[in-house]
Amino acid sequence: MDAQAIIATVRGWVSQAQRIVVLTGAGISTDSGIPDFRGPQGVWTRNPQAEKQSTLQNYLSDEAVRRAAWRGRLEHPAWSARPNAGHDALVALEQSGRLHALITQNIDELHQIAGNSPERLIEVHGTIRRVMCWQCQRRQPMTDVLERVRAGETDPRCQDCGGILKSDTISFGQALVPEVIERAFTVAGEADLLLAIGSTLQVQPVAGVVPTASRAGARVVILNAEPTACDNLADAVLRGPIGELLPAICSDVRLV
Numbered sequence: 001m002d003a004q005a006i007i008a009t010v011r012g013w014v015s016q017a018q019r020i021v022v023l024t025g026a027g028i029s030t031d032s033g034i035p036d037f038r039g040p041q042g043v044w045t046r047n048p049q050a051e052k053q054s055t056l057q058n059y060l061s062d063e064a065v066r067r068a069a070w071r072g073r074l075e076h077p078a079w080s081a082r083p084n085a086g087h088d089a090l091v092a093l094e095q096s097g098r099l100h101a102l103i104t105q106n107i108d109e110l111h112q113i114a115g116n117s118p119e120r121l122i123e124v125h126g127t128i129r130r131v132m133c134w135q136c137q138r139r140q141p142m143t144d145v146l147e148r149v150r151a152g153e154t155d156p157r158c159q160d161c162g163g164i165l166k167s168d169t170i171s172f173g174q175a176l177v178p179e180v181i182e183r184a185f186t187v188a189g190e191a192d193l194l195l196a197i198g199s200t201l202q203v204q205p206v207a208g209v210v211p212t213a214s215r216a217g218a219r220v221v222i223l224n225a226e227p228t229a230c231d232n233l234a235d236a237v238l239r240g241p242i243g244e245l246l247p248a249i250c251s252d253v254r255l256v
């Protein structure tokens, strides 16, 4: 089958499905100006040292790592990023009543900004728009802490307890939140169609939602620019720009 025929087939599956579960990775946000990690121009492909430095252990034990991290957060591309046509297609999917859940590995909140409801979202790697204190677990908006960094604090501490602050994201070496990842696996087992979008499906355990959905009888469709670790499980694989492919496979539900 050529690409157009596969798109037409998948479009039919999308319009017939009742409980679509979507898993998104960095590839859906690259069109919004947020670089991915493992693609050809990815953050870690270009700078493998950055991956090592971003471990939780280094962050908690080394003030220099925290200072560098806060400088990086000030300039994070998420602050100016806007949702793109791929995000908008998933809002249309939700409005059509077919979206059971949206699992995301992204920390940019572009799905919420685009208009997906928070109740449908499962953020397995947390969000950069929030900060957590490692001592008292208090959470607060990132914008409040970035204000302090702009005002000159290089390693801002919790104003309640003096604890170390970190973005409320899952760093390397940090455990996932058990209830969140469990919920991702539960919804994957309830899907009749799973769309895996913009993820290389290499990061465990979240990539495990693909075989989980497949075993439960869901159709599996993979959209990614590069081959993924789960292509062998897919009923259809679409390779190309997500900002074009995703609106194309959702175009029928927009009309309903």
Ligand SMILES: [Zn+2]
Residues within 6 Å of the ligand: 133, 134, 135, 136, 137, 138, 158, 159, 160, 161, 162, 163
């Ligand atoms: Zn605290």
